[in-house]
Amino acid sequence: MSQETSVTIGAGTPRPLTMRNPVMSAAGTFGYGVEYARLLDLSRVGAIVTKSTTVRPRAGASMPRWVETPSGVLNAIGLNNPGIGRVLREYAPKWSSLRAPVVLSIAGESVEEYVEIAQRAEEAEAIAGLELNVSCPNVSEGGALFGSDPVQAASITGALRAVTSLPLIVKLTPNAASVAEVAMAVEAAGADAVSLVNTIAGLVIDVEGRRPFLGNGGGGLSGPAIRPVAVRLVWDVARVVTVPVVGLGGIARVEDALQFIMAGASAVQVGSAGFAKPDTIIRVAEDLADWMARHGVASLDEIRGCAMPGCEGRE
Numbered sequence: 001m002s003q004e005t006s007v008t009i010g011a012g013t014p015r016p017l018t019m020r021n022p023v024m025s026a027a028g029t030f031g032y033g034v035e036y037a038r039l040l041d042l043s044r045v046g047a048i049v050t051k052s053t054t055v056r057p058r059a060g061a062s063m064p065r066w067v068e069t070p071s072g073v074l075n076a077i078g079l080n081n082p083g084i085g086r087v088l089r090e091y092a093p094k095w096s097s098l099r100a101p102v103v104l105s106i107a108g109e110s111v112e113e114y115v116e117i118a119q120r121a122e123e124a125e126a127i128a129g130l131e132l133n134v135s136c137p138n139v140s141e142g143g144a145l146f147g148s149d150p151v152q153a154a155s156i157t158g159a160l161r162a163v164t165s166l167p168l169i170v171k172l173t174p175n176a177a178s179v180a181e182v183a184m185a186v187e188a189a190g191a192d193a194v195s196l197v198n199t200i201a202g203l204v205i206d207v208e209g210r211r212p213f214l215g216n217g218g219g220g221l222s223g224p225a226i227r228p229v230a231v232r233l234v235w236d237v238a239r240v241v242t243v244p245v246v247g248l249g250g251i252a253r254v255e256d257a258l259q260f261i262m263a264g265a266s267a268v269q270v271g272s273a274g275f276a277k278p279d280t281i282i283r284v285a286e287d288l289a290d291w292m293a294r295h296g297v298a299s300l301d302e303i304r305g306c307a308m309p310g311c312e313g314r315e
C-alpha cells in the first residue's frame with residue numbers, strides 16, 4: 001500500500017504550495033536551506049522555511065543568545081539575518097536546485113516593511129510561499145505586538161494579501177490572550193494557513209551574576225518542554241479555522257508529529273531537534289510513512305484531527 005502524504009497550502013491561490021509530505025523545517029532552525037543541501041537529501045522533506053528575513057540586515061541580540069533548560073532551549077537570537085536584498089541575491093538562485101519548496105519567513109518592525117519584503121519576494125520564482133513571523137518575542141520594536149492582537153495581526157495579513165500572490169502562512173505566537181481569536185482574525189484577512197507555535201516567552205536568571213542569563217534579557221522557549229502547550233493550541237485553533245494548520249513545538253520523533261496531526265494539523269515543522277540531529281526532519285517524514293503503512297492508514301485525511309472532540313473516527 002502506498003501512503004498519500006502530500007499536502008497543499010493555498011489551494012485556491014494562483015501558485016498553490018504542494019508538499020510531497022507534511023514535514024517542514026521551522027523558521028530560524030534550518031538557515032536558508034542551502035546550508036543543508038550537501039548534508040541531507042532535501043527531496044525527502046515537505047518544504048523548507050527559511051530564517052526570518054527583514055528589509056535591512058540585522059546583527060541580532062547580544063551574546064549569549066542561547067541557554068539549555070529542562071527539555072528545552074531558551075533563545076534570543078534577535079532575528080539576525082542579512083536582509084532581503086542579500087537573501088534574494090545569494091540564496092534565492094540556489095533554491096530552485098534544492099528539490100524542496102522554499103517558504104520565505106518574513107519579519108519587520110512595521111506593516112510597510114513586511115509589505116516591502118513581500119513585494120520583493122514576488123521577483124524570485126523559487127519562493128513557493130511566505131510565512132509571516134508576527135510572533136517573535138525578541139524584537140522590541142513590535143514583533144510580539146502584531147501577533148498577540150487579533151486586530152493588528154489581521155491588518156498586517158490583509159496588507160500582505162493585497163500585494164502577494166504567494167500562499168501566505170501566518171505564524172502565531174502562543175503569547176497571546178487567545179490564540180484562537182488571532183487565528184480566526186488572520187484567516188478572515190486572507191491567510192492561506194496558520195502555523196503555531198512560535199517560542200513561549202521565558203527567562204533564565206544567572207544567579208551568580210544576579211542578572212538574566214541571555215544578553216537580551218528574556219528569550220523564547222522551544223523544544224520538548226513546550227510540546228503539550230503547542231499540541232493543545234493546535235487542537236484549539238484547528239476547531240475554529242478552515243485553512244490548514246501547521247503544528248510545531250518540540251517535534252523530535254514521528255510520535256510527536258502524529259500528536260499534532262491528530263490534534264488537527266495538516267502539516268508539521270521540525271525546529272530545535274534539528275540542532276542536535278540535523279536529519280530529524282527526514283527521519284520524521286520517513287517514519288510517518290512507515291507508521292501509516294504499519295497502521296493501515298492510506299491517507300493523512302484518515303487521521304487528521306482524529307483526536308478532536310466529536311471526531312467520528314474516535315474509538
Ligand SMILES: Cc1cc2nc3c(=O)[nH]c(=O)nc-3n(C[C@H](O)[C@H](O)[C@H](O)COP(=O)(O)O)c2cc1C
Nearest residue numbers: 026027028052133197198222223249250251271272
Ligand atoms: C535558535 C532559534 C531561532 C529561531 N528563529 C526563528 C525565526 O527566525 N523566525 C521564526 O518565525 N521562528 C524562529 N524560531 C522559532 C521556531 O521556528 C519554532 O517556532 C520554535 O522553536 C518551536 O519549535 P521547536 O520546539 O521544534 O524548536 C527560532 C527558534 C530557535 C530555537
